[in-house]
Amino acid sequence: MIFQNLLTKIENGIFTITVNRPDKLNALNKLTVQEIGQAISHVKENAEVQGIIITGSGTKGFVAGADISEFIGLTPEQGKAMAQAGQDIFKSIENCSKPVVAGVNGFALGGGCELAMACHLRVASENAKFGQPEVNLGLIAGYGGTQRLIQYIGKTKAMELHLTGDVITADQALELGLVNYVTTQDQLLPKCIEILEKIKTKSPKAVEGAIIAMNAFFSHGVDGFKTEVNEFEKCFSSADFKEGASAFLEKRKPNFSQK
Numbered sequence: 093m094i095f096q097n098l099l100t101k102i103e104n105g106i107f108t109i110t111v112n113r114p115d116k117l118n119a120l121n122k123l124t125v126q127e128i129g130q131a132i133s134h135v136k137e138n139a140e141v142q143g144i145i146i147t148g149s150g151t152k153g154f155v156a157g158a159d160i161s162e163f164i165g166l167t168p169e170q171g172k173a174m175a176q177a178g179q180d181i182f183k184s185i186e187n188c189s190k191p192v193v194a195g196v197n198g199f200a201l202g203g204g205c206e207l208a209m210a211c212h213l214r215v216a217s218e219n220a221k222f223g224q225p226e227v228n229l230g231l232i233a234g235y236g237g238t239q240r241l242i243q244y245i246g247k248t249k250a251m252e253l254h255l256t257g258d259v260i261t262a263d264q265a266l267e268l269g270l271v272n273y274v275t276t277q278d279q280l281l282p283k284c285i286e287i288l289e290k291i292k293t294k295s296p297k298a299v300e301g302a303i304i305a306m307n308a309f310f311s312h313g314v315d316g317f318k319t320e321v322n323e324f325e326k327c328f329s330s331a332d333f334k335e336g337a338s339a340f341l342e343k344r345k346p347n348f349s350q351k
Contacts, residue, residue, distance in 0.1 A: 107144050120203040178203070193211060197217045
């Protein structure tokens with residue numbers, strides 16, 4: 093697929109999506125958000141893809157926020173539609189059956205922080221900065237930031253960051269549990285790849301089931317425990333379970349299917 097604001101490549105089953113608007117610090121405009129949604133839809137149907145990395149071009153910005161120039165002149169109804177569209181696309185990342193890792197290089201503010209939080213795992217470079225500074229514009233987060241930040245770091249600190257607009261460092265994000273690892277800039281993508289290579293050795297069906305079950309915990313009106321039982325049943329009846337159990341008993345590495 094060819095995109096205007098994204099660079100994509102696939103290597104060894106890992107599909108990398110790079111937001112490529114370096115002159116805007118990779119700020120999210122309407123087209124970029126749409127293209128991210130298209131890319132995620134593509135990889136969901138691509139059997140060759142076993143994992144996804146989302147990152148930004150350059151070293152200064154993962155995604156520095158939304159492109160505010162597009163906000164000017166929008167009606168309240170158009171603003172609502174924009175937020176809903178962004179939420180829907182970021183939800184598709186969160187619900188992707190294949191593991192998605194954010195490689196956060198530089199600023200991840202506003203929509204950029206929301207994009208990183210929509211991914212299943214986050215690796216940050218030492219110069220990364222995270223925040224939801226929308227209050228400085230007279231706005232609040234609109235792409236799921238008020239909901240996901242609480243999930244990751246708890247209401248007390250999430251409330252502070254949303255109300256003050258303060259920005260935190262990569263090390264602070266690690267301490268709060270917002271990111272999984274902090275690396276040097278040159279080791280950022282290698283670390284993302286290392287994580288996905290480890291996940292690639294596991295059963296794709298089990299990985300998908302774990303994602304679905306854990307996401308159910310935060311889904312309103314969904315019984316997460318029942319979802320876990322249902323996903324367990326699916327795994328239990330799969331060829332991967334038979335292979336995994338046999339490999340364990342035979343003291344060998346399992347050879348899982350790749351769906």
